[in-house]
Amino acid sequence: MELLDKLKWRYATKAMNGKVVPQEKVDAIIEAARLAPTSSGLQPFEIYVVKSQEVKEKIKPIAWNQSVITDCSHLLVFAAWDTYTPERINYMFDLTNEIRGFKNQGWEDYRKMLLDSYPQRDAEENFNHAAKQAYIAFSQAITAAAFEGVDATPIEGFDPNALDEILGLREKGLRSAVILPIGYRAETEDWLVNLVKVRKSTEDLVTVIE
């Protein structure tokens, strides 16, 4: 199947059957998220992988009782940095220098520019910026899941404060942004499985400037 066929196959699965996704597929989905581009390469988020049925049961009621929370195989939680700190910025710049094995003045000037602006900004603004980056990784995870023939449900329908509490995210300087149960569709129970995908036309979506 071509990638576009797989993207047509995927849908926001409403019912899953509890079947476990093999570890190599989970790894591939997470790797796609890790490889996502992010603003300044800061990767300002972490991914929590909830396998525990007990923890999923705790999350379900604060996620509109959506059945996929407990019937999925793994629940991925994309948790964004609560703000940008000098430590967090320096960590990624130092990591770049270490991995590439050299220092570059332009890159160091860019580091200084971020250090002189991001940490001073309002934490909420920083969290929103970090959460946008988490969404890029989330999107890559959705695509990778489809590529692997694994179903996924993108979910914003949950109480982020309650989820932060359940997973102890705030103490770690993180806030949940969006969640992604992955698993396998329960074909006979899912009202959405056979419905035609609805998208606006390319003409309505795209304006070409010649």
Ligand SMILES: Cc1cc2nc3c(=O)[nH]c(=O)nc-3n(C[C@H](O)[C@H](O)[C@H](O)COP(=O)(O)O)c2cc1C
């Ligand atoms: C950020 C985001 C949040 C969403 N939240 C939910 C949700 O809480 N529950 C749900 O069933 N679907 C949720 N969806 C699924 C969308 O409704 C769905 O992707 C959209 O209607 C397009 O349908 P398709 O994904 O099946 O092609 C969400 C999708 C996105 C991208």
